[in-house]
Amino acid sequence: MAKAPTVLSGDRAIEAAALRSDRFRLEREADWLRLEAIVSRMESGRLRKIPDEDLLALPVLYRTVASSLSVARETSLDAATLAYLDALVQRAWFLVYGPRTGFAAWLRQFLGGGLSAAVRGIWFEILVALAVMVAGTLVGWLLVASEPSWYYSLVPGQFTDTRVPGASHEVLKATLFGNADQPAMSVFATYLFSNNAQVAILAFSLGFAFGIPSLLLLVQNTATLGAMMWLYRGQNLLWDFGGWISVHGTTELFAILLAGAAGLHIGRSIAFPGHRGVLQSAAAAGRRAATVMAGVVLMLVLAALLEGFARQLIDNTQGRYMVGMTMLALWCAYFFGLRRREVIGA
Template sequence: MALNLFTRKQAAPPPAIEAATLRSDRFRLERQTDWQRLDAIVTALEKNRLRRIADDDLLDLPVLYRKAASSLAVARETSLDAATLAYLEALVRRAWFQVYGPRTGFLRWLRGFFGGGWSAAVRDLWLDICIALAVMVAGTLVGWLLVAGDSEWYYRLVPDGMAGGRHPGASPEMLAQSLEGTKGAEGLAIFAASLFSNNSGVCILAFALGFAFGIPTLLLLVHNMAMLGAMLWLFHQGGLSFGFAAWLSVHGTTELFAILLSGAAGLHIGRSMAFPGKLSILSAASASGRRAAVVMAGCVLMLVVAGLLEGYARQLVETSEARLTIGIGMLALWLAYFLLMPRRPANAGEHAA
């Protein structure tokens, strides 16, 4: 009889152990949704599947990590079950590496960027690129029509420093002389540097103004393209349309492409703020800003190339045919890269930034 009583008492768990088990189960049930979400995000990042992660999940990654770390601290203090403790320790360790761990090396980042990250980011902005392109074409037409209706508009649209003696009333000979190249490259490095500074200023401004719902970006694109439209009209009047187009194409296909992408990047941020969807305006701007920043990083490279082409190739190459060949070749090169390069994240570690 005594043995039976002893056995019966041993089969029933002590009240302290039963309470601890219930406490552990309650603790896990209250927090396991966040743990599972963090686990899914970290697993996707470890498998380099960044584009499969929703923007709001990436934004919440640091918060989920801190919650898991706090849960781990509580689990250690209250001596929760070993399985929960081991799971949390592994999850927090993996999440820490993704949030605060070593960043991708520069060479690896560079390979990822040129190996598909930049082109993928550009393709993600296709709608904004279409809008910016339409606005740029409209701005060019506006400049042409304004100057065609009243030549005084030329002086309002084209600054004196940019006109360089090319103005309404100038003879075709004078206009043709302004398109001629140089025999040497002396001083062209300084010229290229100044052109890069000017063009980069336009691109950065077009991108930065996107925060105001993209409206200033669109106005800036219209204004800059109206200057081009005015100059197109001027050379058309002098019978030099082909020569001017060839002269411009050497650097223009790269430079205008960079301005187009910069405007689209700024517009992308503005459009996401105006139509944030289910996200808050701040979260939408943050998510779109990361994509636009990748595009802008590439635009800087394009402006460097445009500055070199404008400062050297355009000045040293004298025939219109050769200039046009260079311009079309550069345009084909950029289009081939953006359209044909396989999609890959620009930076496998950018989520940790």
């Protein structure tokens, strides 16, 4: 008999909790159902059928339901209500704060004008980086011309198999033609891609140090090119070497140029933020530079394909120049000629 009051009090507590949960739901259920209806229609892609007042009310309804979820958790309401509110808040969050477009739409916008607009936005840094790369090539040439031993310091060991000062015309020519079936060329191509990818990433990532490391990397990388140009020029093979390198080089060197310019763009925004704060200036520059780097990655992948296949399959200088110059013309037209109205106005 002594346990009866305990049982009765437990039943009353359950009834009170149920009444509290029902009252909580009745007071707020209209907002929940309205938000759920809006979210369901937006998820199904029927945006045109949603009234303007519902779209305007979406953020307010989201905050109201999120507040209801917070209260429900604090007051330990029934599990079904908590699960319903939690799922509804998550669905609404993606519509209010999540990405507005899917991957396909983003890629279409990115390739359809976003990338080219970002590249044009760093045109000053591109000119600076281009001047530095030209200067680096000249420095490499002049150093080995004055002292051939510099060649071994500027050119990595993987390049100095038979491509060394004093090599004969026939030996150097053999490195440019007739290598389609030699597996060593694929290894060499892989090394070039890996090396240039590392240079591009470092040139971008070190841009925060006022862009100075980015410029130094560009000089170092192009000094190697200048040293090799000097080597082939000594045996009257500079024109053929230019064709050999242009197949993938117009794409790969262009990618390195953009990566260096992107790093320099971040460094310049930190050093000279203008009327904005340093963090705001760096954030804006970082978003633009990140877009450029996404394009650099695509360019490096394409350069690897050209390097691994086209350069080996095309075994004559004229054909190589045709491929290389065509790629250069396409990149210039894409980056500096594509000007979609909606991108410019963005």
